[in-house]
Amino acid sequence: MESLPVEVIGNILSHVGAARDVIVASLTCRKWRDASRSHVSTLSFHVDESPAFRDFSSSRLEILITKSIFQTTGLQHLSIAMDELVSFSASAVLAWLLYSRETLKSLSFKVRVTPHVSILDLCGLHRLETLTFAHNSILGSAHLRLPCLRSVSLADVTTSEAELRRLLAACPRLESLELVSPQISRRASLELISPSLKRILLEGFSLEKLLLAGDSLEIVKVKELTMDVFELSGRESLKRLQLDDVSVMHLELGGSLEVLEVVEVSNFAFPWGKFLEMISRSSRMKRLKLWGVVFEDEEDGVEVEAIAVCFPELREMCLSFEVREGLSGDWVLGRLTVLEVGWSVNSEGFSRWVDGLMGRCPELRQLVVHGAVSEVRSHEDCQVLAEFMSFVVILMRTYLQVEVRFEFD
Template identity: 55%
Template sequence: MEHLPVEVIGNILSRLAAARDVVIASATCRKWREACKNHLQTLSFNSIDWPVYRDLTTSRLEILITQTIFQTTGLQCLSILMDDVDEFSAAPVIAWLMYTRESLRQLFYNVRTTPNVNILEKCGRQKLEILALAHNSITGVEPSYQKFPCLKSLCLSYVSISALDLSLLLSACPKIESLALVNPEIVMSDAQATMELTSPTLKDVYVEAISLDKFMLEADSLESLHIKDCTLELFELIGKGTLKHLKIDDVSVIHLDIGESTENLEVVDVSNFTIMWPKFYQMISKSSRLKRLRLWSVVFDDDDEIVDVETIAVCFPRLSHLSLSYDLRDGLLHYGLQGSSQLQNVAVLELGWTLITDIFSHWVGGLLDRCPNLKKLVIHGVVSETKNNEECQTLANFTSYIVRLMRKYIHVEVQFEYE
């Protein structure tokens, strides 16, 4: 070990990341202390990693972090995540940021301070590429001054920010590619909750737990959009048809518009969502490159609507992974097996139920007949802890049916996942 260059030792310590481990390892000898001081790139303080952080007084913890940071000279990644710790004083936090900001490339920051520290002011106009903020407030964004010329990824979790400041912040990041908004507190200037975001460079957008009247996103380069646990009256995506991945999970939206240029869509994943199938299908019907389609726990706006497997087979010829959650209401199966077109490229088929009936067994068999090149079948089910005799018998009949069916499809791997 004594023959290792200090640069290599610095790389080893950087892979440890956790401040406690780095300090212990660097105490090995003078060479390791030198590596820690001059070549350490990554340092992390996380109250989850080391519960002792929670037992220390705030002032003692501030001193500990200050001493550790100030023993380094070129940190590129700094993570300070103190979820269960009392508020820090602003002064030491500002000192940490000012000391490291010229070399930092990545900052993960979840520290409550009194008063609030303006992270944008301290870290703007530097080389930061990744910024993740949590439980902070952002006010008065000045794009001309608080510019982030190198920032590619921005994550705001439980952050208070106005719709205008968020829009200005995006304009201050000319190279941003990834944006994540998790349960933000969006401050509105008028009665209508409206947010309009524009970025020509955004490729990946994740939005969780947002409630708005109107959300407009203009992103000409967007490739991935994931909306989760949101309540929206209107969501509109304006772009140039670059979208490849669309995921909607537990969203309430009255009007959804992802644009007409959907030719590049490869993945559509919709779950826990009320849907007007004809309108939604019209949006994705031109997606001839679609490889994965998932419709799970989808509620149809019209009880008479049917998703025709024939239509799926014809419109999405490249489909290789199909996931459908079986639903039966008033004797009507919402995923019809009409027609004879086959799903030639489907290699993985995931099927599920919430309430199993004998019809489900025949539905599974019908779908298997339509997938001549299937390699894997995954059955998802919900099993009640207090099953009556009829439910037990139905499950037993289904199991027997699957055993008989698999004798016909011996080349197909079968997997069961019950909740």
């Protein structure tokens, strides 16, 4: 170890990451201490990594972090995450970021700051490429500029539609945006428009209207959102669309969807016919998931025949038994290799439905069966489950080329 160059030792300590371990290692000898000061590029102060932090007061933690940061000369990656009861002073946080702003490329900050200040605005983090921010306010001015920022993740932040627009305008190279459980007005009309944005995740809030627009959007994930209006538009770029536990009165998927390859819909309340009409423009669909779909019209149901016709390139399909319709006719899913099926309430018709689907998938190689089994069941329910298991044995003998897997809740 004595022959190792100080630069190599610094690189080793940077991969260790956890500040507590870096501090302990730096006490080994003078060479390691010099390496921790001049060549460490990564520091991480996480309460999960160092449980002893829970016994420290906020002021003591501030002193520890201040000493550790001020001993470095080229800090590139800084991560700080503490319990919700911890609160840091704005002056200390600003001092850390102002000291490291010329070299900092990645910042993860999940600690409350008092009083609320515009950290991003005041620190001028012009080299920052990745930002993870939680438990604070997003207060961006018209002068905010983050020219190198490519990825932003915001969780439990207080913000507004105007502040988010300013943030997007300040990031001309932004490619990824995550917005989870923000404190935002229920009557907000949120417009997220960026020509460079490729991936967006929205989760856990309600608003009146949501507009997503971008020429480069490839992946859109929306989870646990309640909206009156949801509009998605862009050029020929969208490849993956995921909607999970979304409630929307009006949905509009504009632009070209010809390159759309993956659609996953779970616990979704919207007329199937209208939704199919919008996504049917994608002839390259490879994976389709419809799970726990709620229909506004009881007569409106998923027709698997329509899926087979609209998506001839489909390779993977996930259907819950509630969407059982359209198993008559001569249609086939000629390229389907993976089929996932499941039920929330098992019934005698489930076995026949699965058999009907498999008979129309000549290239099928894997069947995954999802099911829910409660702790207390009636004799009739147990009989239905027993008959289904007997049916699966017959199924496995009939389709020897198909691997069968079970996943029960």
